[in-house]
Amino acid sequence: MSERKRQLVVVGNGMVGHKFIETLAGTDDFTITVLSEEPRLAYDRVHLSNYFDSPRPDLSLTSAEDYAAWGVKVIFERALEIDRRTKTIRTASQIIPYDKLVLATGSRPFVPPIEGAELEGCFVYRTIEDLERIEAYAKLSQSGAIIGGGLLGLEAAGALRKLGLATHVIEVAPHLMPLQLDEIGGRFLKRIIEAMGIEVRTGAMAQRIIARDGRAAGIVFADGSMLEADLVIFSAGIRPRDELARAAGLEIGPRGGIAIDDHCRTSDPDIYAIGECASHNGTIYGLVAPGYAMAKALAAHLAGDGTARFAGADLSTKLKLLGVEVASFGDAHARSPEAEEIWFADPLEGIYKKLVISRDGKRLFGGILVGDAAEYNRLLALWQSRAPLPQNPRQLILPQDGTEKGAELPAEARICNCENVPKASIVEAIKAGARELAEIKRCTKAGTGCGGCVPTITEILKAELARLGERVANHLCEHFAYSRQELFDIVRVKGYRTFEELLRDYGRGYGCEICKPAIASILASIHNEYILKDELAPLQDTNDRFLANMQKDGTYSIVPRVPGGEITPDKLIVLGQVAKKYNLYCKITGGQRVDLFGARLEQLPSIWKELIEAGFESGHAYGKALRTVKSCVGQTWCRYGVQDSTSLAIRLENRYKGLRAPHKIKGAVSGCTRDCAEMNNKDFGVVATEKGWNLFVCGNGGMRPAHAQLLAADLDEETLIRYLDRFIMFYIRTADRLQRTSTWLAKLEGGIEYLRRVIVDDALGLAAELEAMMQHHIATYRCEWKATLEDPEKLKQFRHFINSDDPDDNVVVVIERGQPRPATLAEKARSLPVLTNF
Amino acid sequence: MLWHKVCKIDDILPFSGVCAKVEGHQVAIFRVAGDQLFAISNFDPFTCANVLSRGIVGNKGEVWMVASPLLKHRFNLQTGECLDDPQVRVPTYPVRVVGREVFVAVVADESLAANSPLVVRGAEPTAQHGMMA
Ligand code: SRM
Numbered sequence: 027m028s029e030r031k032r033q034l035v036v037v038g039n040g041m042v043g044h045k046f047i048e049t050l051a052g053t054d055d056f057t058i059t060v061l062s063e064e065p066r067l068a069y070d071r072v073h074l075s076n077y078f079d080s081p082r083p084d085l086s087l088t089s090a091e092d093y094a095a096w097g098v099k100v101i102f103e104r105a106l107e108i109d110r111r112t113k114t115i116r117t118a119s120q121i122i123p124y125d126k127l128v129l130a131t132g133s134r135p136f137v138p139p140i141e142g143a144e145l146e147g148c149f150v151y152r153t154i155e156d157l158e159r160i161e162a163y164a165k166l167s168q169s170g171a172i173i174g175g176g177l178l179g180l181e182a183a184g185a186l187r188k189l190g191l192a193t194h195v196i197e198v199a200p201h202l203m204p205l206q207l208d209e210i211g212g213r214f215l216k217r218i219i220e221a222m223g224i225e226v227r228t229g230a231m232a233q234r235i236i237a238r239d240g241r242a243a244g245i246v247f248a249d250g251s252m253l254e255a256d257l258v259i260f261s262a263g264i265r266p267r268d269e270l271a272r273a274a275g276l277e278i279g280p281r282g283g284i285a286i287d288d289h290c291r292t293s294d295p296d297i298y299a300i301g302e303c304a305s306h307n308g309t310i311y312g313l314v315a316p317g318y319a320m321a322k323a324l325a326a327h328l329a330g331d332g333t334a335r336f337a338g339a340d341l342s343t344k345l346k347l348l349g350v351e352v353a354s355f356g357d358a359h360a361r362s363p364e365a366e367e368i369w370f371a372d373p374l375e376g377i378y379k380k381l382v383i384s385r386d387g388k389r390l391f392g393g394i395l396v397g398d399a400a401e402y403n404r405l406l407a408l409w410q411s412r413a414p415l416p417q418n419p420r421q422l423i424l425p426q427d428g429t430e431k432g433a434e435l436p437a438e439a440r441i442c443n444c445e446n447v448p449k450a451s452i453v454e455a456i457k458a459g460a461r462e463l464a465e466i467k468r469c470t471k472a473g474t475g476c477g478g479c480v481p482t483i484t485e486i487l488k489a490e491l492a493r494l495g496e497r498v499a500n501h502l503c504e505h506f507a508y509s510r511q512e513l514f515d516i517v518r519v520k521g522y523r524t525f526e527e528l529l530r531d532y533g534r535g536y537g538c539e540i541c542k543p544a545i546a547s548i549l550a551s552i553h554n555e556y557i558l559k560d561e562l563a564p565l566q567d568t569n570d571r572f573l574a575n576m577q578k579d580g581t582y583s584i585v586p587r588v589p590g591g592e593i594t595p596d597k598l599i600v601l602g603q604v605a606k607k608y609n610l611y612c613k614i615t616g617g618q619r620v621d622l623f624g625a626r627l628e629q630l631p632s633i634w635k636e637l638i639e640a641g642f643e644s645g646h647a648y649g650k651a652l653r654t655v656k657s658c659v660g661q662t663w664c665r666y667g668v669q670d671s672t673s674l675a676i677r678l679e680n681r682y683k684g685l686r687a688p689h690k691i692k693g694a695v696s697g698c699t700r701d702c703a704e705m706n707n708k709d710f711g712v713v714a715t716e717k718g719w720n721l722f723v724c725g726n727g728g729m730r731p732a733h734a735q736l737l738a739a740d741l742d743e744e745t746l747i748r749y750l751d752r753f754i755m756f757y758i759r760t761a762d763r764l765q766r767t768s769t770w771l772a773k774l775e776g777g778i779e780y781l782r783r784v785i786v787d788d789a790l791g792l793a794a795e796l797e798a799m800m801q802h803h804i805a806t807y808r809c810e811w812k813a814t815l816e817d818p819e820k821l822k823q824f825r826h827f828i829n830s831d832d833p834d835d836n837v838v839v840v841i842e843r844g845q846p847r848p849a850t851l852a853e854k855a856r857s858l859p860v861l862t863n864f
Numbered sequence: 865m866l867w868h869k870v871c872k873i874d875d876i877l878p879f880s881g882v883c884a885k886v887e888g889h890q891v892a893i894f895r896v897a898g899d900q901l902f903a904i905s906n907f908d909p910f911t912c913a914n915v916l917s918r919g920i921v922g923n924k925g926e927v928w929m930v931a932s933p934l935l936k937h938r939f940n941l942q943t944g945e946c947l948d949d950p951q952v953r954v955p956t957y958p959v960r961v962v963g964r965e966v967f968v969a970v971v972a973d974e975s976l977a978a979n980s981p982l983v984v985r986g987a988e989p990t991a992q993h994g995m996m997a
């Protein structure tokens with residue numbers, strides 16, 4: 027290797043130029059300089075139209091810090107000339123030497139040479155600056171026209187619509203997207219787009235732009251007709267930016283573009299070209315995926331990998347245009363000899379699908395999808411792998427239930443086109459331990475480009491996990507091939523009362539830490555039996571099993587119920603006395619009650635005995651059950667209160683206490699709209715109005731905060747309670763395991779409107795049944811701790827050792843801020859002044 | 865090998881565990897189908913707490929396992945191996961039933977001692993604990 031590092035100059039910092047730099051960064055052989063004519067580093071041009079979204083997204087693909095960290099020097103200037111003799115590039119202000127030169131200059135929009143095309147009010151659609159100009163001008167405009175009904179034209183139409191202009195799309199071909207779609211597909215697309223209020227004219231040739239006061243005012247067509255428009259966007263195709271290369275005498279492709287070989291090398295061995303400016307075997311690729319493939323092949327080649335090649339790519343695409351999915355791949359126009367077509371068309375839903383197959387039905391040649399492109403990744407993979415088609419190819423496009431299809435693909439099928447990842451790599455990552463999409467993305471890069479392959483990756487993940495015997499989204503676990511909701515219905519209808527019965531009839535094996543607590547919870551929701559019955563106790567999570575929350579050192583916390591957060595001085599004193607006697611750490615919780623920490627297993631019964639004698643009950647802090655109903659002081663004390671929120675909160679907490687559910691349930695009642703009880707982030711929230719109560723549901727704090735939504739307004743107390751009974755029971759009956767109400771609602775088809783119809787209008791005719799289930803719960807409620815203290819057999823289980831009364835000598839506390847806390851490992855090891863928690 | 869009588873098999877609910885103190889060791893004993901018993905250490909090496917006997921017992925494929933009640937790491941009841949992290953293994957102990965009585969023996973397992981995770985024994989009670997009573 028030579029002393030001096032070689033100078034690598036990249037012209038253009040678009041998507042492909044950036045991908046190249048990102049891939050090569052880190053190899054030590056080169057000093058990289060990049061010339062960028064745009065005033066910013068690379069950004070996501072594919073999602074350019076999102077620029078008009080609110081909030082405005084950050085489209086940048088990188089940052090100055092990244093480039094600095096990679097040691098890449100950026101010069102924001104246009105390259106004006108290449109001098110191959112001296113191996114230099116000239117800009118307006120400097121001359122830059124290169125050893126190797128990479129041209130990544132992209133392409134420019136083609137503006138047809140028609141009269142008036144240069145008028146004020148005429149634009150192209152390629153850069154952020156173009157969009158800024160369009161946005162500013164749109165403020166002065168009423169109507170806009172796009173000349174060109176291809177992919178970019180429709181993107182631009184969406185943008186004009188977002189900007190509030192009456193929008194027209196003009197396409198000279200007989201139908202939209204002539205490159206990708208056939209006539210029927212184009213017609214379907216047109217219909218969907220027109221339904222959005224965008225006018226589409228096909229078979230229309232724009233002849234000139236007419237002016238008023240020097241600005242664009244309309245378009246005149248070849249047939250003499252005229253369309254008024256004060257903003258015009260040309261989107262009539264792109265042309266490769268090969269001007270530097272032409273001037274330097276490099277070889278140019280038959281249809282323009284810088285001619286390159288499989289190493290992306292031009293006719294000058296020290297100059298390379300990648301992306302939209304390059305012409306490989308006469309093809310110019312106007313898509314990002316082939317550009318990325320070139321960037322990677324070239325980076326590998328320059329890093330010394332002799333085998334790296336760009337072997338061409340196909341022009342398959344899947345797009346989301348104006349919210350409409352459109353995809354085409356392979357021989358979409360059925361030009362192959364012996365090609366036959368299978369169609370599926372549903373004009374009501376706006377769905378059109380076509381497969382082009384061989385006459386013997388064995389091979390897939392290509393296809394088109396409009397309106398629903400969910401099958402795209404799978405079909406593309408089938409086409410690319412040349413795998414034989416299944417028996418009944420029409421099944422591939424007929425509407426189906428959501429069975430997992432990614433699973434059927436062959437190992438070599440390419441799943442992620444942007445990053446060129448085959449199925450085998452994804453499966454490998456899962457085998458190596460990846461359990462989540464994010465991990466798969468991190469270790470394979472699949473799904474990190476356009477994101478179009480994510481659904482297929484998810485399917486593969488599910489299928490592989492199932493194969494590995496792990497939990498799949500709706501199957502509870504390896505022991506039950508049913509969802510929680512299905513099991514709930516089975517238990518309800520069949521009346522099972524034990525896990526064994528259900529396992530015998532509907533499961534296999536012996537159960538695990540996933541299905542046992544889930545089924546224990548279902549049994550409890552339906553029958554509300556004492557959860558420590560011998561048949562039920564081993565199913566419970568440790569918290570339920572010992573009716574207390576286990577802490578990190580194996581001790582437990584104790585949370586007596588304080589309905590609505592209202593507590594008498596006497597009870598407060600008892601809490602203090604008990605805490606003192608048993609050396610428990612005290613904390614006021616976020617749920618308006620007191621938590622006593624650090625009780626050893628064998629202490630729980632005597633602690634609870636004292637608490638129950640003082641009138642306390644179990645608070646179910648340990649259960650997936652109703653937790654607390656927070657209250658504010660309301661009308662009783664507060665000058666703003668309009669109803670008695672404290673009384674209602676206490677009533678609700680007492681009504682639903684002990685009710686086991688798919689996940690914990692929290693409520694709150696506020697006395698006025700200031701909402702001091704924070705009912706907005708509760709599973710159910712009630713707020714007082716002058717006329718009664720407003721009921722909100724499905725809020726959540728915690729990891730994924732969600733605002734509760736209004737279910738019904740101005741209710742009297744009895745109606746409110748009826749709706750709440752129905753709502754809570756409907757949730758318990760239909761939610762997934764460990765699904766809070768907010769996620770449940772998010773997955774509920776029809777959302778809050780549907781929920782309102784079920785709960786308020788009783789559209790399913792379930793109301794009476796749901797209310798009866800709640801009545802059963804209320805009638806059978808017992809304090810679990812009270813029941814436990816009455817049963818000497820049960821109390822025997824509250825010991826650390828079966829054969830000794832000794833405490834666990836590994837439970838050690840230290841004093842901090844006047845209270846005990848678990849000793850850290852280091853503290854235990856040092857045996858500092860510690861206290862064994864007797 | 866010295867067998868210690870620790871409890872009756874009926875003291876252990878099917879598909880659950882208890883902890884016994886044997887020669888100063890905390891031994892978690894589990895009862896699964898057909899009155900089959902397993903004994904492993906009660907110490908959860910991930911959380912350094914003596915809690916394994918309080919985990920949920922079941923099977924994963926062919927393996928009998930217990931899931932720690934704290935962070936749900938699963939352990940093979942037969943071998944002590946952690947199913948979620950094969951690097952980690954907890955000691956196992958011989959266990960048998962005579963009549964309805966459960967017996968456990970504690971044999972030093974040298975192979976484990978060498979690579980066992982940090983085990984911190986609690987300090988002896990000090991004079992200060994008198995203050996708490
Ligand atoms: C004690 C307390 C914190 C405090 O010091 O104030 C607490 C403590 C625990 N919370 Fe909490 N949460 C407490 C209020 C909250 C709140 C605030 C509230 O209820 O107003 C929230 C956010 C509100 C919400 O749930 O929407 C909250 C969101 C969570 C979550 C996340 C839930 C979610 O859906 O995102 C978990 C994890 C879970 O349940 O899976 C959690 C889990 C836990 C557990 C049970 C973790 C565990 O398994 O050991 C903690 C056990 C405490 C114990 O041993 O007693 N805790 N936790 C609060 C007890 C309230 C009570 O009296 O019952």
Ligand SMILES: Cc1cc2nc3c(=O)[nH]c(=O)nc-3n(C[C@H](O)[C@H](O)[C@H](O)COP(=O)(O)OP(=O)(O)OC[C@H]3O[C@@H](n4cnc5c(N)ncnc54)[C@H](O)[C@@H]3O)c2cc1C
Binds near residue numbers: 312317
């Ligand atoms: C609105 C829109 C939507 C699109 N949607 C999709 C899609 O859904 N799917 C898809 O696959 N593709 C899509 N594309 C195409 C995709 O953006 C391009 O294929 C991709 O950006 C090509 O990358 P590139 O680096 O080759 O070119 P570019 O991204 O155009 O980058 C070239 C850069 O070089 C600069 N440059 C040129 N000459 C010089 C010079 N002499 N000196 C210095 N700098 C120079 C240019 O200013 C530019 O910044 C879309 C494009 C647009 C405009």
Ligand code: SF4
């Ligand atoms: S926020 Fe986390 S650490 Fe704090 S109490 Fe809640 S669950 Fe425990």
Ligand code: FES
Binds near residue numbers: 443444474475476
């Ligand atoms: S196909 Fe675009 S990210 Fe995978």
